Amino acid sequence: MIGDLHCHTRFSDGSMGIDDLITYAKRSGLDFVAVTDHDTMAGIKRAEQLGRRIGIGIVSGTEISAYDQQRKRKVHLLCYLPQNPDRLVGMLKRTTESRDASMRASLRKVMRQFPLTEEHVHKFSSGAASLFSAHIMNALMDLGYADSIYGSLFHQILSSKGSCYVPHSYPDVREAAKLIRTAGGVCVLAHPSVYRSVELMRELAAEGLIDGVERYHPRVNEEDIPEIDAVIQEYGLLSTGGTDFHGANSQHPNPLGTCLTTQENLERIFKLAKSKEHK
Numbered sequence: 001m002i003g004d005l006h007c008h009t010r011f012s013d014g015s016m017g018i019d020d021l022i023t024y025a026k027r028s029g030l031d032f033v034a035v036t037d038h039d040t041m042a043g044i045k046r047a048e049q050l051g052r053r054i055g056i057g058i059v060s061g062t063e064i065s066a067y068d069q070q071r072k073r074k075v076h077l078l079c080y081l082p083q084n085p086d087r088l089v090g091m092l093k094r095t096t097e098s099r100d101a102s103m104r105a106s107l108r109k110v111m112r113q114f115p116l117t118e119e120h121v122h123k124f125s126s127g128a129a130s131l132f133s134a135h136i137m138n139a140l141m142d143l144g145y146a147d148s149i150y151g152s153l154f155h156q157i158l159s160s161k162g163s164c165y166v167p168h169s170y171p172d173v174r175e176a177a178k179l180i181r182t183a184g185g186v187c188v189l190a191h192p193s194v195y196r197s198v199e200l201m202r203e204l205a206a207e208g209l210i211d212g213v214e215r216y217h218p219r220v221n222e223e224d225i226p227e228i229d230a231v232i233q234e235y236g237l238l239s240t241g242g243t244d245f246h247g248a249n250s251q252h253p254n255p256l257g258t259c260l261t262t263q264e265n266l267e268r269i270f271k272l273a274k275s276k277e278h279k
Contacts, residue, residue: 001263003032004256005059006078006190006214006242008249012037012063013132015247018046021256026056028257032266034059034242036078039095040129041085059269062088063190064180065095066173068200075173075197076190078214078240081273083184091171091179100130102168107136109164110157114145133158134249150251173200177209184276186269188212188240192228193221201228205235211272212238216259218252219244238265238272 008014009021016024018035025033033056035047044060051058061080068075082088110116116139125135136158137149146153157164171179180187189210192201194217204210213232216239220228232239241259244250261269 001031001266002029002257003034003057003059003261003266004028004030004243004245004259005032005034005061005080005240005261006036006063006217006259007033007245007256008037008063008247009035009043010127011040011043012128012130013134013246013249015134015249018043019050021245021247022047022050022056022058023054025256026054028255030056030257032057032059032261033256034061034078034080036061036063036242037129038063038132039065039092039099041088041092042129060085061185062092064088064092064176065099065170066176067170068173068195068197071196071200073197074170074195075200076195077173077176077180077210078188078190078242079180079183080186080188080269082180083273083277085183085185087183088179088185091176095170096130098168098170099132102166103131103133103136105166106133106158106164107131109166110136110140113157113164114140114143116140116143134246138249149249173204174207174209177204181209184273186211186238186272186276188214188238190214190242191217191219191244193217193224194219198224198227202231205231205237210237212240212265212269214242215239216241216261217244218254218258238268240265240269
């Protein structure tokens, strides 16, 4: 029994719809797949319906965008199987509204530099909880200004140092982790290497704010692995794996099932979620 516990769809910044994601997860030989769109759970019901139909388990979830105030860095938390997802709605809505407003301000700046229209971008963002840079870059690729989403043009205009970048706000990482617990969810620190969250990982583990760490991820740094493993062992945390699948909107080729969660850890996730049902 294996699962890929980190996948995105068109409900956030993935290129693939829910139906295709679930179908290809089944064809890839997975027993479970987690739908973890950024700051939304809008696709979960459809995923569960299709999962039952074709015979693959769905782990409901979301990837929560948060901020490490001390280090002034973004950090992502994976929330799995929340027993009371309604308790997350307010925070998720604030994040998606802030992102959407900022990205639309960025889009207006981009439109001053390129003959791009909002309607063209909407072809790629339709159905998403908010506008993402990948949607804008897809439209620019359509117009021939770029041949990849996260290439040189992205870094020039939409990266955090880009000419069209407009920042947006995120909840504090500790507040987000506590809210996941209030919602009865399993809280896992996502890809600690990506935002240099290894030191924060140890702090959150010591404070009892995370249940696990995404140990297997396409962008894990080899030099971080000893500390990640040490923290997982010291605090008895879940060790999860996920591809961070975005389809054609990925920074690097990462097919479904590239990084996996083992049967032992899947069983631990389900047991932990079950124990939170009546809290």
